[in-house]
Amino acid sequence: MIPRFKPNLGWDEFYAIFRNNKGAVERFEEAFAEAFNAKEAVSFPYGRSAQWAFFKAHGIEDAEIIMPAYTCSVVAHAVKLSGNQPVFVDIQLSDYNMDLCQLASKVTPKTRAIVATHTFGYPQDIEQLESIANDAGQKYGHKVWLMQDCCHAFGAQWKGRDIGSSGDVAVYAFNISKLLTCVFGGMLTFQDKQIAKKLRAFRDKEYQNPSFWKAIARRIYLLAIYPAFNELVYGFVWLLQEKTTLLNKFTESYHLDEKIHFPPDYRDLMMDFEAAIGLEQLDKYHEIIRERRINAVWYDENLTRKNSWVYPQLVEGATYSHYVVRVPNRRQILAEYASRGVHLGKLIEYSIPETAPYKKINQSYPNSYEASLSTVNFPMHKIIK
Numbered sequence: 001m002i003p004r005f006k007p008n009l010g011w012d013e014f015y016a017i018f019r020n021n022k023g024a025v026e027r028f029e030e031a032f033a034e035a036f037n038a039k040e041a042v043s044f045p046y047g048r049s050a051q052w053a054f055f056k057a058h059g060i061e062d063a064e065i066i067m068p069a070y071t072c073s074v075v076a077h078a079v080k081l082s083g084n085q086p087v088f089v090d091i092q093l094s095d096y097n098m099d100l101c102q103l104a105s106k107v108t109p110k111t112r113a114i115v116a117t118h119t120f121g122y123p124q125d126i127e128q129l130e131s132i133a134n135d136a137g138q139k140y141g142h143k144v145w146l147m148q149d150c151c152h153a154f155g156a157q158w159k160g161r162d163i164g165s166s167g168d169v170a171v172y173a174f175n176i177s178k179l180l181t182c183v184f185g186g187m188l189t190f191q192d193k194q195i196a197k198k199l200r201a202f203r204d205k206e207y208q209n210p211s212f213w214k215a216i217a218r219r220i221y222l223l224a225i226y227p228a229f230n231e232l233v234y235g236f237v238w239l240l241q242e243k244t245t246l247l248n249k250f251t252e253s254y255h256l257d258e259k260i261h262f263p264p265d266y267r268d269l270m271m272d273f274e275a276a277i278g279l280e281q282l283d284k285y286h287e288i289i290r291e292r293r294i295n296a297v298w299y300d301e302n303l304t305r306k307n308s309w310v311y312p313q314l315v316e317g318a319t320y321s322h323y324v325v326r327v328p329n330r331r332q333i334l335a336e337y338a339s340r341g342v343h344l345g346k347l348i349e350y351s352i353p354e355t356a357p358y359k360k361i362n363q364s365y366p367n368s369y370e371a372s373l374s375t376v377n378f379p380m381h382k383i384i385k
């Protein structure tokens with residue numbers, strides 16, 4: 001069976017498991033900052049943990065943090081767990097990004113930050129985002145931070161400018177479903193070295209070295225990834241996932257959509273071996289993006305067109321973490337493709353304000369809701385007819 005995504009792991013990453021990787025975290029931070037046009041980068045064990053640290057380090061509390069209604073739920077959890085309230089903005093269905101016309105109206109005197117997700121690799125207007133954040137800051141007389149969430153959008157550009165190079169901070173994540181992986185992990189990048197220094201100091205004080213057992217478990221997990229995503233084996237993994245609860249133990253400690261929680265190790269430091277994997281991935285990163293862009297064009301030209309389906313647009317500067325089609329009868333389409341040996345993804349299958357922890361928010365986000373019910377994503381590591 002063809003997996004819905006597949007980490008681009010080869011022999012170089014495999015060898016890195018067994019090498020002595022001393023100093024790899026610092027080397028990875030430096031190389032990452034350079035690759036993504038930042039002055040400095042600071043690593044974390046997860047993307048969400050990086051976002052949490054940013055709010056904590058700046059003492060942002062009891063504040064409102066604006067974010068899209070349609071993004072990874074862990075972003076809202078990071079806001080909540082840092083002691084703040086998420087304020088949601090509906091998306092536009094053309095590129096699944098926050099509707100910037102609605103954004104400014106959500107700013108209140110309590111707003112202290114805006115998290116702008118460049119969803120599915122689609123860049124949004126970073127100039128407009130910067131100007132909304134600046135205006136808000138001037139209006140209320142305090143800094144309104146702009147965080148570019150590039151977890152889907154490594155290297156995406158808006159009018160030729162790297163999205164991650166704009167705003168006050170950018171966040172990246174490295175789990176196996178991202179464009180570039182360190183098994184797990186996250187990164188904040190900065191244009192201002194003073195802010196980077198503040199985050200580094202916060203992290204070094206509040207985060208600890210992982211346990212010996214975690215270091216072993218992570219290596220075993222990575223070793224298991226190689227066969228698990230092999231097409232001959234993946235059908236079995238898919239069955240375990242769909243028909244049994246055996247794999248839940250792994251996925252639940254990492255991610256629960258319906259509960260505000262972080263994995264227990266969210267305050268561990270990134271390990272040298274993970275950073276070593278990241279360094280290998282950075283070498284391939286241009287190739288990974290190039291392939292995705294080629295595959296997006298291929299789908300655009302060749303995917304059989306159906307009247308009731310809504311196809312994504314090709315956008316200048318996008319990096320296509322996912323190729324997303326909206327279908328009227330998702331369950332049936334997923335089953336049809338599965339029977340042909342293709343696992344289509346259904347990301348993102350919730351609108352955050354509709355999930356249990358955020359449900360009391362009494363507002364509607366129709367586009368986010370529509371997307372949550374109807375999106376399927378085609379594999380980007382391999383084209384599917």
Ligand SMILES: *Cc1c(COP(=O)(O)O)cnc(C)c1O
Nearest residue numbers: 046047048072117151173174185
């Ligand atoms: C993956 C992701 C994150 C956070 O990543 P974790 O490492 O899983 O915490 C944040 N935002 C978006 C949009 C993501 O896709």
